[in-house]
Amino acid sequence: MKIKIIEDYCKGCGYCIDICPKHIFKESTRLNDKGYEIPEITDSDSCTFCKKCELICPEIAISVEREEEK
Amino acid sequence: MKPISIDELLEEKIQFATGNDAIVYGALIANCRFYAGYPITPATEILENMARYLPLLDGGYCVQMEDEISSIAAIIGASWNNYRTMTATSGPGFSLMQENIGYACMTETPCVIVNVQRSGPSTGQPTKPAQGDVMQARWGTHGDHYVIVLYPNSVQESLRLTVRAFNLADKYRVPVIILSDATLAHTRERLEIPYQSEIDIIKRVPVTIEKSKYHPFRTGYTRPSKVPEMDKFGDEYHTYLTGLTHDWKAYPATDIAEVHEQLVRRFYEKVVDHHDDIVEMEKKYFDDADIIVVSYGIASRPALAAVEQARAEGYKVGHLRLITLWPFPHVEIQEIALDIKKFIVVEMNLGQIYHKIDQHSKGNCEVVKCFKVGGELHHPREIIKEIKRR
Amino acid sequence: MAKSIEELRNKYLRKDLLPTMFCPGCGNGQVLNYVIRAIDDLNIPQNNLVFVSGIGCSSRLPAYLEAYGVHTTHGRAIAYATGIKITNPDLSVVVFTGDGDLAAIGLNHFLHAIRRNIDITVICINNENYGMTGGQVSPTTPMGLPTSTTPYYNIEHSFNLSFLAKAAGAVYVARWTTAHSNQAIRAIKKGIQKKGLAFIELISPCPVNKKVSPQELLNYYLEETIRYSPECEDDPSAHTFKDLNECFTAPWKGKIIIGEITDLNKRDYHQLYEELRENAINEFWENRES
Numbered sequence: 001m002k003i004k005i006i007e008d009y010c011k012g013c014g015y016c017i018d019i020c021p022k023h024i025f026k027e028s029t030r031l032n033d034k035g036y037e038i039p040e041i042t043d044s045d046s047c048t049f050c051k052k053c054e055l056i057c058p059e060i061a062i063s064v065e066r067e068e069e070k
Numbered sequence: 071m072k073p074i075s076i077d078e079l080l081e082e083k084i085q086f087a088t089g090n091d092a093i094v095y096g097a098l099i100a101n102c103r104f105y106a107g108y109p110i111t112p113a114t115e116i117l118e119n120m121a122r123y124l125p126l127l128d129g130g131y132c133v134q135m136e137d138e139i140s141s142i143a144a145i146i147g148a149s150w151n152n153y154r155t156m157t158a159t160s161g162p163g164f165s166l167m168q169e170n171i172g173y174a175c176m177t178e179t180p181c182v183i184v185n186v187q188r189s190g191p192s193t194g195q196p197t198k199p200a201q202g203d204v205m206q207a208r209w210g211t212h213g214d215h216y217v218i219v220l221y222p223n224s225v226q227e228s229l230r231l232t233v234r235a236f237n238l239a240d241k242y243r244v245p246v247i248i249l250s251d252a253t254l255a256h257t258r259e260r261l262e263i264p265y266q267s268e269i270d271i272i273k274r275v276p277v278t279i280e281k282s283k284y285h286p287f288r289t290g291y292t293r294p295s296k297v298p299e300m301d302k303f304g305d306e307y308h309t310y311l312t313g314l315t316h317d318w319k320a321y322p323a324t325d326i327a328e329v330h331e332q333l334v335r336r337f338y339e340k341v342v343d344h345h346d347d348i349v350e351m352e353k354k355y356f357d358d359a360d361i362i363v364v365s366y367g368i369a370s371r372p373a374l375a376a377v378e379q380a381r382a383e384g385y386k387v388g389h390l391r392l393i394t395l396w397p398f399p400h401v402e403i404q405e406i407a408l409d410i411k412k413f414i415v416v417e418m419n420l421g422q423i424y425h426k427i428d429q430h431s432k433g434n435c436e437v438v439k440c441f442k443v444g445g446e447l448h449h450p451r452e453i454i455k456e457i458k459r460r
Numbered sequence: 461m462a463k464s465i466e467e468l469r470n471k472y473l474r475k476d477l478l479p480t481m482f483c484p485g486c487g488n489g490q491v492l493n494y495v496i497r498a499i500d501d502l503n504i505p506q507n508n509l510v511f512v513s514g515i516g517c518s519s520r521l522p523a524y525l526e527a528y529g530v531h532t533t534h535g536r537a538i539a540y541a542t543g544i545k546i547t548n549p550d551l552s553v554v555v556f557t558g559d560g561d562l563a564a565i566g567l568n569h570f571l572h573a574i575r576r577n578i579d580i581t582v583i584c585i586n587n588e589n590y591g592m593t594g595g596q597v598s599p600t601t602p603m604g605l606p607t608s609t610t611p612y613y614n615i616e617h618s619f620n621l622s623f624l625a626k627a628a629g630a631v632y633v634a635r636w637t638t639a640h641s642n643q644a645i646r647a648i649k650k651g652i653q654k655k656g657l658a659f660i661e662l663i664s665p666c667p668v669n670k671k672v673s674p675q676e677l678l679n680y681y682l683e684e685t686i687r688y689s690p691e692c693e694d695d696p697s698a699h700t701f702k703d704l705n706e707c708f709t710a711p712w713k714g715k716i717i718i719g720e721i722t723d724l725n726k727r728d729y730h731q732l733y734e735e736l737r738e739n740a741i742n743e744f745w746e747n748r749e750s
Contacts, residue, residue, distance in 0.1 A: 009478060013485035013667075013674040036484065054465055055641035056678075058489025059479055060496075063465040071741050104547050125740045131546050131733065135539065136572040143536045143569075144543030147512070150530070151548040173533050303510050303528050303544065303551055310523055312531035321477065322523065 001047035002065045005038065009061035012036035016053040016062060022046045025053065074126050076101075080263050087261040089228045089254035090115040093158070093184055096232025098123060099266050102154040102182070103130045106144035108137055108163060111196045112252040113186040116158040129153075138163035142170040142183065149179045150311070152274075152302040154236050158184035160252075161194065161203055164210070171245055172211035175337060177311045178287075178298065180239035180246075180274060182232070187251040189445045198445025199251035199368055201418040207247045208396045214334040216341045218242065218348060219396040221249040221367040225259035231393070233269050238348060240274040242341055243297050249395070251418075253368050253447065274300045281306050288318035289336065296340035342397055350393040351402065355381060359388030361457060362406060363440075364427055365416040366392040369448060373416045376453035387457050395423065403430040412436035414456045416448060463500055471506075472496040472526050480524060485674025487638035487664025488518055491585055494641065495525070495554070498648040510553045512541040514561035517592045518585035518664075521556045535565030538573045541580045549579065549730045552652060559586040563599040563619050574628040574657050579728040581651040581658045584621055585638075587666035595669030607669075622661045623704045626722045631656035633721040635688070637663040637681035640718065647720070656728040663716055686712060688719035 003024065005016075010032060017025040017039050024047055028040035053062045076099055085091070094116055097105075105120040107113075117134060124130035131148075135141040138159050145155035159167065164185045174181055187203050189195035203210075207219045218238050222228040228250060235246040277284060277299045279292055286309040289298050301309040314322040315330040323329040341348065355377065356362070365373035370391045377389040390406070392399065403426075407413070412435050415424040420441050428437040440456045442448045469475065473496065482488045499509060509527035513519035515534035522529030532540045537555045545553045562570055562584050573580065589607055590596040596609040599619045606613050622635040632654040634647035644662055651658030665677035687698035688707075698719070701707055707717050 011479070011484035015485065015674060015678055018675050018678055052641070055493065055645075056490065056639070057493065058482065058484075058486055060465065060469060060473070060489070060493045065464065071738055072745060074741060074744060104543065106543060125733070125737045126744055129547075133542070133546060133576075135542075136568055139536060140539035140542070140569050140572070143532065143539035144546075147530065147532075147540035147543030148547040151544065151551075153547050155543070169533055170536065303548060304507055306507050308507075308527055308529075310529040310531070312523070312529075313533060314531070 001044050001049055002067050003041050003044050003047060003053070004063050005041070006059075006061040007032045007038050009059040010036055010038050011059060012038065013058060014039070015056045015058070019052045019056045021050065021052070022048065073128050076127065076266050079123060079126055083263050085261045085263065086258050087225055088115070088256050088258050089222070089225050089250055090186070090256070091119065092225045092228035092261050093232045093248065093250070094119040094123070095261070095263050096229035097156050097182070097236070098127070099264065099269060100154060100233045100236040101271060102156050102236060103127060104145060104148040104153045104155040105132045105157065106135050106141045106148070106155075107157045108135055108141050108159065110138075110160045110163050112188055112255045113158040113160050113184065115255070116184060116186075138166040139170065142167040145181050146170060146174050146177070146179045149181050150301075150303055154180070154240070156182040156184065158186060160186050160188045160196075161190040162192070164203060164206065168210040171217070172213060172215060173313050174245040175211065175215035175217065176313050178243035178337075180243055182235045182239055182246050182248060184248045184250060186255045187249060189443070195445040197252055199253040199418060199447065200443065200445065201249075201251065201367055201369060201422070203249065204395055204417075204419065204422040207249060214338070216244060216337050217396060218244055218246045218341060218394070219249060220246065220393060221395055222254065222393070223367055223370045223391065225254070225257065225261050228254065229261060229263065237270065237272040241272050241297070242344070243274065243300060244341060249367060251368050277301050277305070277307055285318045286310070286320040287316060287333075296336050296343065345397055345401070348394055348397060349399045349402070351399055352391040352393060353388065355388040358386050360411045361385070361387040361414065362390050362410050363387060363414045363416055363453060363457065364390045364392065364423070366395060366423065369416050369418050372448040372450045373453055376450035376457065379450055380454050380457045385457055392423070398426050400426070400430045403427055404432065407431035407434040410435050412438055414438045414440050414453065416440045416453055418442050418447070468496050468500055472499070473524055474526050477524055481520060482517060483668045485665055485667045485677070486517065487587060487662065487666070488521060488585055490638040490641070491518075491556075491583065491644070491662060491664070492521055492524060494645045494648055495583075498645050498652065502649055502652060504552050504652070508551050510544055510551050511556060512537045512544065512553060513556040514558075514566060515592070516558040516561045516590070518556050518558035519561060535561050536569060537561070538566060538569040538580070538582065542573055542576070542578050545578055545580050546729065546733070553580040554652065555580055555582045557582065557584050558591065559584065559588060559600040559621070560590040560598040563621055567599075571628050574625060574630045574659070576729045577631065577656040577726055579655055579657070579730060581648070581654075581660065583648065583651075584659070584661045585664045586621065586661055587664045587669075588618075589666060589669050591666050591669055595666075620704070620707065620717075622659065622721045623707070625659040626704075630659045630722060631724050631726050632658035634659075634719070635661040635663070635721055636718050637685065637716060638665065639678050639681035655731075656726055663718075681716065684715055685718045686715045688717045688721055
């Protein structure tokens, strides 16, 4: 799965971190231009495409897409 | 179900009708098809008659709302469906409506608000006439805004000015207030109801430009005018309306001083630039007059009677009746003041238009008060006394 | 086929206004996320969408949507929406409001629109305070809590807006939190499709004024809710309340009660008005003939 966060929109609320059943999002100290902490995406291979992160994000910043299989 | 046309509905063209009736007929022939209101003396008959007539007309809706605030809100919302809309009330309800009148000014929404004045303040004398809301009609809502205010003095003129009010509202995209009063509302006089084809209906200018080039509050780029074209719901332009200060894309722009200044100045200029089109007045016996009695609305009835009686006794007195109260005819007053010795201002309040006459006379003539409160019209003798006073 | 989130953003959001002005974790953003999915699933013609709002953080939502938006005066959105819907019943009119805007200054208009059964969808984003102005007490702030205008603690009871709407006779009432994404989307869809006044209350996080982290509120909403169910078979997450008062007694006190509270059918204002019109016109012609 390809998980993308539009970093300009992210405000570091942390909902994606808590909601993901596979704990793919993790706290990080990386900041965007506005100074918000952007979550780190680890292990996107365990993503089950449940899309809870897409739904919970207040900035509609997260998108989850199936990666094209070769 | 055979539809009913407006001319079929208002079949009886000559009626012995009240001022309130005339406002209803004027609205209907001017194509007003949405009315939301609340009962209040002495305006209730307007709501009652609209409730009877509007369901009979195609697309006509009338609803009694829960208060005056929701009444004015509903008519502003409905106006954006390309409807001509109206509400009517009296002093206490007019006070309640002020916030949303400001919203209509800020969003440049055409609508007509009738205030059938009664003696105030507060509950006052509910069944008695007064002219105490003249300044409120101009300045009732907060902030820098402009409205047009008209005040008829007869049943026939109540119909004519109602038709005119809708045209001015659509032409200038501004709320238009019709003042009346408890006496004019309930007095019966001969009324001639024109056929719809006999009156002029000036419609609002619709949006026709391509969507990508459209800006809801930009003016002067499709045609020379300070009045923007008006969108309607259901179309493709997706206008965003807000009471916040906005730029010409309609987006809130509260942090930019110039945007706000340009916006409120345009509200002012789009009306004031067209002074000659909007301002109406009636002059009688001016040729030899060195005293002019100024009055408006119902007080003009005893005022004119007083002037004519005084003239019969040899006094060189004329009568000026203001029909448009706002924008105020300051240019005209300034000019008249140069040629006369005094103005006598006759109004049923403790002095509202008086101050404007005084201001614009600029000391070139005397300005005399002839006020009356308590819910009774002036008796002509009270005005003649001022005419005769040295 | 459902659109991707990027396609939804491009179609329904005014991207030049993003990111939104909402605080990190604000429930308003989540509601925006749900609304664009709901309106897309329902295939509502975008030109017929009119979003009406009052004043408050929730009322800023229409600005972000590529559709007609009417940001009105405090508490009056429903009155504007009434005029809009009556004169153009083909429109889909959705009201965004907050707990202060709806239940304090706007309560009167809310109750009367329910009584008239105007076909609009009212989405109340309830964060239990006046958010925009810095956290003052609102009619839904729980009793006992300190706020900026109850600096000691709140001594007033709070309304349960969904129960109020049910008692007033609304045809569809649902109450969820913004953490219940799928339920919220389904409720919004059902509300828009329902003929008559649909009321959807979404309990929403306001981390800045509540002075807790967004994540704490999210977890609270997921854990401390109990489903209001007309019938349930030993489901620990649901309970059949014998009456609304039971919701305020232990052990339910302090829990957030969520679920579909009411779903019934009644002729809406428009249907009744058109019937009136037909009767009035027939009477007119009968009188003419005689």
